Amino acid sequence: MAPRRDTGRRSARLRPVSRPRLYEQLVERLLDYIHSERMKVGDRLPAERELATQLGVSRASVSQALVALEVQGVIDVRHGDGAVILDVSAERQIRAALRARRHRLREVIEAREALEVKLAALAAQRCTPEDIQAIDDALGLMAREIAQGERGLAGDEHFHAAVTAAAHSGLLAGLMAEIAELIRESRIESLAQPGRPEESLLAHRRVADAIRAGHAEAAATAMAAHIVAVSDTALLRED
Incomplete structure (x- = not known):
């Protein structure tokens, strides 16, 4: 046998x-x-x-x-x-980059949750009138872009940069700069979702209101909710 x-x-x-x-x-x-x-x-x-x-x-x-x-x-x-x-x-390079994109997007979201929530809280505690003006200018830019039928990419970028600057933390700002290009990828991915530009603008205004009022906890909560919302993309929902 x-x-x-x-x-x-x-x-x-x-x-x-x-x-x-x-x-x-x-x-x-x-x-x-x-x-x-x-x-x-x-x-x-x-x-x-x-x-x-x-x-x-x-x-x-x-x-x-x-x-x-x-x-x-x-x-x-x-x-x-x-x-x-x-x-x-070369197509091969592009295809290899796309295969790694999903995993990278998840990691970028995790990094944003770790950094930007803290930055929002610090901004509420440390912001100056000039910082508030920069945040408001970014909100205005994003609103104009959306009104013109665009996604609001530049306004979104300026808003998060203004919040980072308002926190007055050199180390955290440096960490954000290190992943800026990766965040830009996630920003493009998110703002391409239907209705997302308007939702993001509204969320930005909530964060700005809390920072303007000096409410650190409310600013952190609003930023955390915003990042969770913008993380809901078609690419990740396919899992």
């Missing part, structure tokens, strides 16, 4: 094959299109509606794929001008 094969150990080593997520498949298709059409820097991709029709998916799915390419610096999504090609780097 032939001896039994020990399949238990071999089976234990096997891992399920991960199926590419829809947005990843769409990114692949869009990269293939860019290269097959020999598109150059400054060229525009077809409109979202046209891409969705050709790919047979929803506009929301196309939008998520475009955001992924925007984060990697391949395109720039401009209000009223569509997706403009910024870079036509």
Whole structure:
């Protein structure tokens, strides 16, 4: 009688094959299109509606794929001008970066929770009239951007920078500077969500009101709630 094969150990080593997520498949298709059409820097991709029709998916799915390419610096999504090609780097590099993006986004959110909640509390305790003016200027900029149909990226960035400056903590400001580019990626990802720019502006105003009133605990609570809200992205909801 032939001896039994020990399949238990071999089976234990096997891992399920991960199926590419829809947005990843769409990114692949869009990269293939860019290269097959020999598109150059400054060229525009077809409109979202046209891409969705050709790919047979929803506009929301196309939008998520475009955001992924925007984060990697391949395109720039401009209000009223569509997706403009910024870079036509090697596809392999782009795809490798996209694979690491989900894990990196989670870590950036964790870092923001650790740093920005404390910064908001310190800002409420240490802010000067000039700091409050900088925060209000950032809120005004974001409101104008949203009113013009944009995402409010610059205003959002200026607001968080103003809160960081108002905390008057050189060490914490230095740590924020270290991860600034990664935060920018998460900001693009978040503000691309439908309705998110308006929600973020409202949350910023709550944080600003608490800082202006000198309420450290309320400022920390408002900032924590804001970061939780902006962390709800289509990319992470796919888990």
